[in-house]
Amino acid sequence: MASKMTSGDLDEQFLTCPLCMLHFRDPRVLPCLHTFCRECLQEWATKQQPLECPTCRTQVSLPDQGVDGLKTNFYVNNLLDFVAVKKGAGPGVPCQVCEGGQDGDKSWCVDCAAWMCDLCTTVHRKLPGTKEHEVVPAEVLKAEKDVSKFQRKRHCHKHKNQELVFYCESCNALVCTACTVVDHRPGNDHNPVEVSGIADDKKDKLRQLLSHVDPRLKEMQDALKEFDKETMKLDSSRIESVNQATSYFQHLADLLQKREREILSQIDATYRGIGRTLESQKEAVESGFSRLASARTFCRQAVDYENEMHIVEIGEQAQRTVEGLLLERVNLKPEQDKVQFSERVSVTDFKNDVERLGVVSSTVNVDVSKCRVVTKTPVVGLECTSVLETADEEGQAVAVSREAVSACLTGPKGNTAVPTQLRAKDEGRVWEILYTPEVTGRHRLEVMVKDRDVTGSPFDVVVRSRESAVITIGSEGNEEGQLKKPLDVAIDGDGNVVVLEQVNRRVQVFDAGRGNVLKCFPIDNDGLFGTGTDSNGNLFVTSFGESYGIRKYSQEGELLATFNPEYLRHPLGVAVLQDGRMVAADKQQKSCLLLQPDGSLIREIGKGQLQDPWFIAVDQSRGLMFVTDNRAHKVVVFDLEGNLKFSFGKRGPNRGELNGPTGVTLDPAGNVIVANKADGRVQVFGPDGTYLRTVTTTRGAPHGLALTPDGYVAVACYTGHCVELYRYK
Incomplete structure (x- = not known):
């Protein structure tokens, strides 16, 4: 049995609020087990959101009643009673009711604690x-040494005398x-038991927890000593790395002086980063130690x-x-990695690789909270890629070694691992995570x-x-980001999806990776139909009717030129060649x-x-x-x-057959991707027109098609009022 706390054991810190530095007034316990005055907490809560514990900075979620809903620390209250009793038992203390009777017995x-x-x-x-x-004479209290004897009785807030x-x-x-008898009658909804019946059980559980606290605190103390040792070693290790770099650069003479300064600067910056990382790790251990020690004190008191x-x-x-x-x-183990200077190029070959001479790398100052992973919706049976970008505590890109990175993908059942591969980019600052899911x-x-x-x-992947769309852009509507009868799509120079809407008479540009709208500008013409981009990123839009023609816009939506000669009467689709020439389909003239x-x-x-x-669609490599x-x-093919070179397709629902073909685009291998308006199929044919496969079947009357640089086919779903992106390769 632990010993009782007596008057000789009392420390003023148990009675003092860390905020106001006065004796506690109505002490309340936060979820992290730190205690403060109720009024102090209320004032603290008005100054910051979200609320943090003033001592350990743990974020606090207050009850619905706010600070008033926090538990009262009755142990502290009774300590205050104990102090008040000892002080009040002395001569010259007035009655706390009538404020008289200083010399009489009390x-x-x-x-009432008075x-x-x-x-x-x-x-x-x-x-x-x-x-x-319960009223106790002063002479009885003077002889009392055990704080636990000073316990206020707890009364029901509803039944005041109970x-x-x-x-x-x-x-x-x-x-x-x-x-x-009234609100908590024993039954299915309530189970009242005597306090004494469960108090011992809760004490036992806390005692068991406390048996694990001391070993953990000892580990943290030892870890803090190791952090101090590693921090002391930084200077000598830094000097060693600087000497290695200086010795190497002396052989490279004048051409390498600038690079030498860069490398030395990187070394210093890296070691500062390591120092910050060790200090940050140390602070984390100190914080954990403080919070655990504080919790231990609280539990022992309880x-x-x-x-x-x-x-x-x-x-x-x-x-x-x-x-x-x-x-x-x-993490109780200080990072042991040392920064190393590496000779990347021999002296005889340095002229061709001056910009790549030397590299400073370390994984000590990597901050996992600043690292970022970008995942793309994967498709079964195809190699998919997620990207890890590593960064230091300031959010700056930092290189890490292959041994420092690991990735594990598990299937829907959680027990099947999907093989993954790691591929370094940007000298280890970016890592591609490759995998091919099977289900x-x-x-x-x-x-x-x-x-x-x-x-x-x-991450959920x-x-x-x-056959499923990995990204759906837009929904029916007139607001920005919404679509209404999109007719055609194109890809701009940045890989974004350009969408031409017929009803809303505008162009919207979307991020191909997330489907977020980036920009929007109106096209003040009726009969909009086709769109395309040139090598400079300019946008071309066709329209038929009274305002027929081809209009050229900048990326920002500024009208640059209008082409409406008399020989262009009902233009539909348009393609722009690399040299600026244009090919337009003319419905009225039944030609291009x-x-x-x-x-x-x-x-x-x-x-x-x-x-x-x-x-x-134009294959310029073959003309x-x-x-x-x-x-x-x-599909008819001309040079x-x-x-006329050849044609392929006939009407029908079978593979390789077409039914109202609309959009057409080409992949880098020269394969032809064709959409069917009537049945929604998107099929792939070889360069000679041989059927290869079906990408998907949409339900939105597909019109224009475009292929994104990262291998997704974008389909303008006319009646679906959206653009769907399907994994193509």
Whole structure:
């Protein structure tokens, strides 16, 4: 049995609020087990959001009642009573009721926690509301040495004259006898038991927890000593690295002097980063040590105090807090890595690699909270990539070694690991995580640096089927970011998706990775249909009707030029060649027009060979243009001289057959991707028109197509009012 606290053991720190530095007034306990005055906490809460503990900086979530809903620290209250009793038992202390009777005998009311003279004591014992209070003469109290004897009685807030002697396990609340008859009647909803019946059990649990605290504190103390040792070694280690670098650069003469300064600066910066990292680690251990030691003190007070109601009320909270502190992952081992200077290029070859001479790397100053992982929606059976960007505590990119990085992808059932590979980029500052999932469903990707999870790890990675859209851009509407009957898509120079809307008469540009809208500008024309981009990022838009023609816009939406010659009567799809020439499909003339960059006609292509040309894709490496003929249900191929080369497709629902073909685009290998408006299929054909595979079947009457640089095919779903991105490779 632990010894009781006596008057000789009392320390002023137990009675002083860390905020106001005065004796506690209505002390309240935060979830982290630190105690403050109620008024101090209320004032503190008005100054910051979210609320943090003033001592350990742990974020605090207050109850619905705010500070008033926090538990009272009755142990501190009784310490204050003990001090007040000892002080009040001396001569010259006035009665706390009538403020007189300094020289007469006094008595202490345990319930009111107040000194009273003989006259007030007599009245106190006669009043109906206080006659049941426990009143103790001063001479009895003078001889008392045990703090635990000074315990205020706890009364029910609803039944003022009733002591709290029961604990409702269902409600997690102390209740009185009257409450067990009215509000907490035993049954399915309530289970009141006597306080003494569960106090011992909660004490035992706290004692068991305390047996694990001291060894943990000892580990932290030892770790703090190691941090101090490593910090002391930094200077000598830094000097050694500087000497290595200086010796190397002396052989490179004048051409390397600038690079030498850069390397020395990197070394100094790295060691400063290591020092900050060690200091940060040390502070984390010190913080954990302080919080655990504080919790230990609190729990020991609760256990030794032997106030059953207090232990019942606070025991569960204390247990959860200590358990949480014991489970905290604190790195108790200072990083042992040393910064090394590496010769990347021999002296004889340095002229070709001056910018790459030497590299300073270390994993000590990596801050996992500043590292970032970017995941893209993976598709079953295809190699997928997530990207890890490593950074230091200031958020700056920092190189790490292969041994420092690990990644693990588990399947939907959690017990099947998917093989992963790591590939370094930017000299180890960026790491690609490669994997090929075999099943669809929710996977979990755990990414660690130096055996610590990066922020957000493990990540949820939802693997989709090949036929599912990995990103859907937009929904029906007129607001920015929404779409209404999108007709065509293109890819700008930054890899973003450019969408042309017919009803809203505008262009919107979206991020291909997330689907977020980046910019939006109006197109003040009716009959919008096709769009394309040139090598400078300019945007071309076709329209038919009274405002027919081709219009050229800058990336910011500024109208640069308008081409509406009389020979261009009903333009639909448009493609722009690298040299600025344009090819437009003309529905009225049933042909395609090859135009100069100024809009003048070069030649008409396909006259008499096309029935209803819609969209165009050009393979400039072979000098071929692919035209979808919507009414003929085929793709017709011409060279840029106007000669018919071949065609493929016929009407039908089977593989390789077409049904109202619309959008067409090419992949880097020359394969042809074609969308069917009538049945929603998006199919892939070889350069010679041989059927290869079906990408997907949409439900939104697909029109324009485009292929993103990272291997997604974007489909403008006309009646679906969106653009869907499918994994293509």
